[in-house]
């Protein structure tokens with residue numbers, strides 16, 4: 001039986017705490033700010049009708065299994081902190097195949113599955129302009145009682161969208177995680193950071209101005225976050241980021 005997610009006194013949770021001490025030392029409660037202070041608006045909860053959202057994790061798991069991508073074991077510039085699987089989805093059959101650069105690798109598009117078309121239409125209606133591509137990120141939760149083996153995405157900027165001055169429409173479904181944003185002190189003069197809990201069926205609009213000034217990441221959950229997320233963290237998380245390529 002899976003251990004309770006609130007059991008924190010394991011070697012595993014100590015390892016996650018060590019990660020945060022080593023890598024996030026400069027991010028303290030003193031320089032933590034509210035998401036609005038960095039230009040983030042709250043995520044929209046319940047973006048899809050609940051039955052459609054609840055069906056997505058199983059549909060996405062089958063789709064990802066049928067479309068092998070970069071595997072979690074393959075080295076990238078993000079090191080171990082890359083999602084388990086990343087796919088570039090193309091929604092417009094009229095457009096030629098696309099590519100998307102990530103640090104150390106390039107994703108090649110595959111046709112988006114029909115079960116994502118309703119989500120795509122709703123996101124495009126919200127944006128008011130075509131968003132012909134999306135990146136599908138898969139994050140497995142690792143152990144149930146701690147953050148060990150949890151898939152992550154390390155600090156980065158979405159460079160392509162900085163050039164295109166494009167907002168990113170980020171839909172999360174399945175497991176819950178914290179999304180972190182930190183300023184680039186070189187650009188902003190001070191290091192400030194925030195975190196946003198992303199729930200099943202949330203849509204977060206990530207403005208291009210924030211992407212241009214800040215780094216973002218989904219890091220290993222701290223012991224406190226493991227406890228706060230509870231069972232919400234214990235299933236695969238899928239993130240679909242709609243993009244104007």
Ligand SMILES: O=C(O)CCC(=O)C(=O)O
Pocket residue numbers: 135137153158170179198216217218239241
């Ligand atoms: O999973 C997320 O919420 C963030 C994904 C992300 O940072 C990216 O695809 O560049």
